Amino acid sequence: MRRDREDTRRRILDAARRLFAELGYEQVTMRLIAAEADANIALINRYFGAKRELFAEVLAQQGRFPGVLDVDEEGLPRRLAEYVADRLTSGTGSPVVATISRSAASPEIHELIRDRVLSAILEPLEARLTGPDTRLRAGIATALIMGTGTLRQLFGTDVVRAQDRDALVARLTAVFEACLTVVDRPSSPT
Amino acid sequence: MRRDREDTRRRILDAARRLFAELGYEQVTMRLIAAEADANIALINRYFGAKRELFAEVLAQQGRFPGVLDVDEEGLPRRLAEYVADRLTSGTGSPVVATISRSAASPEIHELIRDRVLSAILEPLEARLTGPDTRLRAGIATALIMGTGTLRQLFGTDVVRAQDRDALVARLTAVFEACLTVVDRPSSPT
Amino acid sequence: MRRDREDTRRRILDAARRLFAELGYEQVTMRLIAAEADANIALINRYFGAKRELFAEVLAQQGRFPGVLDVDEEGLPRRLAEYVADRLTSGTGSPVVATISRSAASPEIHELIRDRVLSAILEPLEARLTGPDTRLRAGIATALIMGTGTLRQLFGTDVVRAQDRDALVARLTAVFEACLTVVDRPSSPT
Amino acid sequence: MRRDREDTRRRILDAARRLFAELGYEQVTMRLIAAEADANIALINRYFGAKRELFAEVLAQQGRFPGVLDVDEEGLPRRLAEYVADRLTSGTGSPVVATISRSAASPEIHELIRDRVLSAILEPLEARLTGPDTRLRAGIATALIMGTGTLRQLFGTDVVRAQDRDALVARLTAVFEACLTVVDRPSSPT
């Protein structure tokens, strides 16, 4: 049975994306990817080079919060809150954050991860902010986003009850507002 | 070559704590610990059993936010903000969060990590809260704390400028307040 | 270097069979098998899994006394006697008994061995017996068969002189008859 | 607490004898012996040298079938039958055969075992026989004795029912008679 080269490439990439997001860089073996993609192991090396480069390709192809950041500054907290709440309560979610938060510990891909956090999350976020300390405010929001990724990984979707989703969104919106909006006065009087 | 069991045990434990916090569970090899502790590999297994058990011992010995949570509910946001700000700006920091956030992806120790997050961070936090949705509020704060750990790992202390520390503390205090305090009205007005 | 999966598999299996029979489970290392099979160690694990599973495969492939038990009850003692005599006097012999008797002490494979003794020796033997106490009679014969395996291992082929083979067969036949045949009167008169 | 040197020696020897008989040479670790004897590991090496030499000492101290062989040729089959039956049905038994049959696979002590089989079982047995082929006859009986050791190790005391003991002794007596007694005519008539 002849195989279409492009199709195989795509199947490998799909499998890699899925597995990296679910298990993290370290836990994913080349054999696992090959099995999941129903492709030959050597093809992965042939098409993408080493494991690291395949990971780089996956990162590069993953959009930067597809749709999430396409709002103005005012709507951003609510939008982020919904995104994070979905990831905490449902089984699915954009794999970008999952991939990053599950793979951040591997030094081999440290730079890739760092650059990706910058280009996919922190910088787009910062670009939508006005006022002072944009980097700092975007940084805190980024930390919260990635932290929920870790939390999700540890506790699955059970950390909050399903019926709490509205409360969760409301609370997260307030938190992201605290992260992102300009404050008139310092919040720690005295 | 010293021959002091307690001293060697401590050296191993110190090395393990340092390395696990810096590199994460997966990246730390028994050989690396042995070299760092200037001890024989076999001794690690003799004193602590398997690698997983050594990690458990490290986790168990690491206090639960030493001193950080010893405040009432009102002072908690400020306290957490200072703690997190210190970790983001200084070279040192409590290794608890670092260890946890760098090791969360390893399935072998998944339960240990989860239990530790609960017993060291989430539950103590929740215990200090009053009002509704305590678990949810403590959960979001926990996510933020762990997310800053990941951020710190990725960017070192360079994510915020040193002179921004006051602004950072102020901002983080507001964010933790948004996480933890009881709100009177829904936070998403039209 | 050949690149034939089936051939390599067979070489590994042959080497394993030979070595397990000669040295017993414990004394055979994966490295030794690899060297004997002229194959890479990792291939053994890839093809057969763990050492225990390779041993199970060897056991499974070894027939159950090929041809030895294909006689009726009357001819059985003589047949067994010849089989055992051959093993005690010649350099070769069915590796089943050798493998079992040399590996019985390893707790890791205790169940495998036990099941194999049952399915390859004791139960086929018992199935050919009529009259009372078939399990007991087959059990004693099994003990004798395995004991000669141990004896062979300890003394090689020197335990009996070559010219004694006829006497050995005669004597063993009598012994197996005493094991297996139905007796009319109790064998211990006052 | 001062320890009596002789007492410690004896405790070590006792523990070693017990463990070697129960588990076989390979499975017994120096630490296990030390723990069982409640003694220091280094003392074993100090008192007995290497593990092999400790095993030699155990073998040397173990009598040669204490009491079993103290009968004339006529009573020997019955005596051996009772001995073997006891080992197959009860929890206890002379550790000589157990030690030997469980340790025969270790090449390190191969010679020790072989010499011990000769001096403790085969030669005493042979010395009590008259007529031709004494070595051969004693050899077959030895094989049966050791084979029951292996059987016992594999199946515990469940290979025969408890109420079958009389039948077992009767049968074994007949078998040992077939091994040991002088036959007038070859047992395999045409």
Added chain:
DNA sequence: GATGAATGAGGCTTCATTCAT
């Protein structure tokens, strides 16, 4: 002389990668 900490060797297993076919 007694203690137990320290050691080096070696065991099994798994991985990413390369190399014949």
Added chain:
DNA sequence: AATGAATGAAGCCTCATTCAT
């Protein structure tokens, strides 16, 4: 160009033994 067999490195762990104290 595609396949998958082969490889070497490395990981964790355990053992008998030696060496300071």
